Amino acid sequence: MTYNVKIQRKLLNALFDIKGSIRDVKSYLKECVKSLPVKPSSYITQGNWKILYVGPNHWILLAPIDQEQQLVSSLRPHDCPASISIVLISDTLTFFHIDGPDAFDIISIASPINLNADAFTPETATFSEIFGLKALIFRHGDGFQFAVDQSFGDMVSNYLDLTLAN
């Protein structure tokens, strides 16, 4: 191992893609989601959920997979008003956890994004590039988590192996 990191490819998370104006989304979700992140490219935590603000009028709700059905029934993607779009996308992304002292190095090899503390704060969550692919990136303890389109998962694993190769 050339870098002191622990890399894991994670199983499914429950993921919901939420689009709509802040006002509409807030009022529609008020039962289950207390507040929405307001700072672009940031996320807030609610229990074991994360709510990520990833684009204009665009949020992603991330929760443990075992809560998927419960969330489906409370978010009701099928009958929310026209002004809001909620789509279950749990299977769309595959997650990687990079932990350990050299996690920063691995991400700086994989991504051109500015990881300096003043630009990439602990509450940053954003789509950027990992190994040339669109990827959702955020902090995870001292390390990082990132997620890429599920179909690219095997490729990213290979890329990480090459990066760590002796």
Added chain:
Amino acid sequence: MLLIHCPFCKNRNETEFVYGGPVGANRPDPNLVSDEEWVDYLTMVPNPMGPVYERWWHARGCDQWFIICRDTVTHEILENPSEEP
């Protein structure tokens, strides 16, 4: 490799974006323009040595399209879109 200021994601590497061409005329109502005007809209784009408004898509970011003003000679970005709330 440009450093492009996305109104939502702030400064990002050019590789996160897809270039959408210089901003030409708006799409006219095809039923209200002559053939020449229509072809003009389709084929003519500004090609100045200097500032030009152009479209970029933050494909590997927040997914939005926006317009910046960039100098085609120095590559300096002179104008950025106003930031999102």
Added chain:
Amino acid sequence: MQNYSFLSLARNALTGHKNWQKAWRSPPLKEKYEVVIIGAGGHGLATAYYLAKEFGITDVAVLERGWLGGGNVARNTVTVRSNYLRDQSIPFYVKSVSLYEGLTKNLNFNMMHSKRTMVDVVHNYPKMRDLRRRQLTMDIYNSTYEKISVDRVRQLIPALTGGGAESRLPIIGGMVHKDAGVNRHDAVAWGYARAADALGVEMHQRTAVTSLLRANNGDIHGVETVKGPVKAKKVVVAVSGHTTTITETASLRLPLRTMNLTAFVSEPIKPIVDVIVNCSDLGFYFSQSDKGELVIGGAPDSAQSFRRDIKQHVFEDTVGAMLELFPSFKNLKLLRQWGGHLDITPDASPIMDETNVPGLFVTAGWWGGYKAIPAGGLTMAHHVATNSPHPLMEAFSYNRFKNLDYILETGTTTAR
């Protein structure tokens, strides 16, 4: 024109090479010429030469902003080939290739034209289908293109050790284009300039054209330069990349967008690759110069640019592609890289035509225009001299866009 040969060289050697004539004169700029050509690049100089040589029009001035033979003729990767797809394109490039082959003799200047043949390395079946269509269509115009096996590809390019069955994109075969060659780009510019000069054409360097002049009836009337106005009833714009900058001074708009294409060379090494290698699936091509440098090119940068710049990510893609097929080049070194401008049309095919400003001709939209220099020059000269398009270039009219009648050559090959 002073003859160049071993003999003349020997003779001059004895007199310490003091008696060589200037390759071209630098006469004073006249007030009026029959034809003014803007841009002393490949196309401008070739047009001037053929105007004088084929049509006896010698009262011609070539006006150059910078130095003669600058522009893209000084910055390209010297690939000369005719493996195109469309009936409109193939015969034009076939003609250009044959003119190139005779250029050394006709200009009495060694172009070092080397018929290396080009090998297309193919990785996928749709590409193979496209190349077969190309092959059979090219055959109609006597341009040769042959399918070869993977083994044959490796025989022709021993250094190609990547792209095996287990690799990311295995090679499935190749095509050989025997007509393709490389030559010395400076020689092309200097050879045309010297021969045109000998026929009476004037070359004026550091003579930037600032605007086009139109008569009251709208016809072209001449050009304004940094050295004052120059009258001419016929003006040819041959300034790849800067075409619109010039034509807009005559309030003429053209469907062109200026882009940046970069290339680079490796350090000089002993001969390792004898053919032109082209791999459009991975996106790179190269050949080895006589000096030993690998001359490597890739894809252009999509964004509009008048800055001859290297886009690091585009450059890295090209290097990565090359190393995938030539892993032994990892320890080889990059020596020099540079960029050049090209202006591109909506269908990526050129415009060679008289514009709707009477007397104003453009040759533009060249993407890989180096290989087209002789045919481009000859056919433009024909059009300027006879006021009617040469059959080989008729299709590249500027009116085709009025009917959205495209000649789509995009994706021809990475080697432009």
Added chain:
Amino acid sequence: MKNLNRLESGGRIDRSKSLSFSFNGKLYYGFEGDTLASAMLANGLHVIARSFKYHRPRGIIGSGVEDPASLIELLEEEASGNNLCTNVKLKEGLKAKSINCWPSVDFDVGAVVQYFAKFVPAGFYYKTFKWPTWHLFEPFIRRAAGLASAPKEPPKKGHFESRNAHTDFLIIGAGPAGLLATLMAARSGAKVFLVDQNTEAGGSLLSLKLNINQKPAMAWVESAVKEIANMSNVTHLQDSTAWAYREHNLVIINEREVENVSIIERSWRVRAKNIIIATGAIERSLVFPNNDRPGVMLASAVLTFVNRYSVKPGDNMVLFTNNDSVYSYIKDLKTAGINILAIVDSRKHIASAVLAEAQNVRVVLNSIIRNVNGYKKVNSVVVQSLVDKELETIPCDLLAHSGGWNPVVHLHSQSRGTIKFNDRIASFVPDQFIQNSISIGACNGTFTLNEIFNETKSLLCGVSAHSKPLVYEGKLECSKQSYSIEALWSIDLSKEKNKAFFDIQNDVTHDDIQLALTEGYSNIEHVKRYTTGGMGFDQGKTGNVNIIGMVAKEQGIDLDDVGTTTFRSPFIPVSFGSINGVREGSVVLPFRHTPITKWNLENGAFMYEAGARWRRPGYFPIGGESFQQAVNRECHAVRTGVGVYDGSPLGKFELKGENVGEFLDLIYTNIISSLEPGNGRYGLMLTDDGLIFDDGVAFRIDKHRWFISTSSGHSDAVYQHMLKILAFDHPEWDVKITNITNQWNNATICGPLARKLLKKLETDIAYDNGSFPFMTFREGHIADIPARIIRVSFTGELSFEINVSPRNMLVLWERIIEEGTEFGILPVGSEASHVLRVEKGFLSLGHEVDGTVDPYDLGMDWLMSKKKLDYIGKRSVHLRRSLGKVRKELVGLLPNNPNDAIPEGAPITPDGKKVATEGFTTACVWSVVNERWVGLALLENGHNRHGEEACVRMKDEIIRAKITKPVFHDSDGKLLRS
């Protein structure tokens, strides 16, 4: 080990670590800290290589990247083309050999060329080698050129890496200026990157023995390095070269000594708010006859070898200069025991303070070196007075010369900053800065330590890229230095027989430049290209300015008017491997898998890349089956029983909002908005210039929710297309698009027995044709898996596209195969589905849709809504057709001989004559149902030529085929609706 020319003490080498190396097969010893060059000199090696053109002996001239000539080839693991031995760190067991010589560097047959030199002036090859043909000469020229041979293999162990970084300050150069700048920036708390090309920090101070605050300057350097080493906000890279300065303050760095041994070299892409260039200056050579002889060296190099490497390059030395710098070397050179016979200075007068530094060494003013004697090593020099032209021969074994100093403006120039000629230092200095960078110290034309420190402070104080502006407290008192120069571009060489070199690597002489000018190649670019001056491995670091100077002198113009040739990246040659980093092998391009990729492989699929980087099964051969046998078997299953196809890569999008209907009506050619929930339509998308862009289906889920599918290859393009229209043409519309391509995989079961299979799989969806007709979808469960089943068909058979989430895909797939066994189900690859769609005349992107066709051409005008006033592409299609120009239209082809296969792509010409094509074959397959070859073609005016004969022109044969409707199976579409 004892080295012949090694001094007893001193230097920055580790004498406790002796290293062995071999050169041209002979074994030598050096020390840790040596370069190959210093070790060679220590061992008394002087002839290192042979020159490019004349094969003259070449020695060591410089001491670093500037050296123009000492090229060698490293062997075995180190093999890497050409290397400057001044730039190669000595390693135990290093093996090197000379280049461009045969049989040996000491006796090189090629050297005969110099006796014919006058017949091979600059550009001689433009004038000769024309008859009978260049091809006769080229092989010899190529073999003669090229210097070293290319490495035969990739590095055996380790890999390359590239990495990104962002910083407040990037400081390039760890000499006095760079180090002071680093201290100031780092102390402000800003994030700082410091890169330096040398193996250790110090720059010029590594060789020049100066004092700072009454202590040796290196003590100050070491304390500075120590201080920044303990600052977490500083990244300090030595043995790393910033080789490219790109737009938007991006600098590329090549790091050669990586802490991590498995990384051969690392490439950094550093984006900096401020860039401080402190790259120093390079000494330029003087031009005089035989200035290329081994033993003729740059003065600064001699000092460096003495002070830094403790090597004495010669015993009896003459110095030749036009500036002050060499005078300050005298003390050190004498101390090293070098006998300095004379300082030959081309200037009339020099300052008394400077003269004092000469320490009674004989100074010969207003004189030049007129010639150098000795072939493989200097044995004497001829001094000539510029006054009375008197000649004096001085025996010596070392001639050190200095033509002044060229600021290293390369990176500044790459940043698009401008440069101007400065008379005070007779060289080019930075003028205007285009990007956010400054140049300080010697690279800015500031040469004395005091001035360098003052300049650095004054330029940086107050600058801020972070919180605190930069400041500097504390004093820096330095040894006195002075500098002045009188340019000496070239000397009078009329009637001179010996060669005086401007470019010592490419053998470009005074005469060559003269010839270029004589022949009218007067622009500096012409001179460079005609003579190849400055185009070698060193890119003319020591010689180019002399060429510019001479051209200016000959033409009687200013150097500014001559201008420089462009300074191009890279500053020094860098390995392609480091530029590429780890992206190699399986990841050189992205690849995509579906959940059943593994299953496909286990079941013998022949896989290849299809659109959008998907790795897909082409066909599933069994045993020794041929391609055709396997494909026929799969087709047969679909036409007579049932097959299953993995359609997961299809692009899929969910659209939601008030205006989705209008939006879909705009992007599709037909009307979509009128669909009832549960129903869908096939549709075409055009580009606005009226060419087919994509095809797919659109379904309505409920009032405001829809989903569409696109071709696999175009899903990204369609997504971009849709968002662009919404962003710029219809920002007022409420349409929200979510990419669900990878939320839904699908297994499509197709064939007459598909419904039977569905029954067996058990579903809660009513699947009889009445309740679940063609072009509708239903949601429910199948085999207890939540699914969305869509009735579309790309094979022409009864089909159910079963969409499930990827987590369930493999389970579903295996169930389908299991339950389908009794119906003889087979997995269907891309090749079979190609055959099936051709039999039906369904279009395929890349085959029929080659970027030139519109719906009419394909006989799909029924898809072009007459009702809609506008949709993307409508106006253009009609505009293009309004001229009545003949179009190529889709037809079927039945080869007269049923067993004639037409190669896909083959052109069609009138009567098969050798004339312009009238069309081409888009596809041709063996039709299982018709038991013959059937094809599709785009043919001029094809729709009106059914029944006629088309002639496919092959190279040496003509295949005749009957032109038909483009459908060969179930022409009225009963089956797919069944």
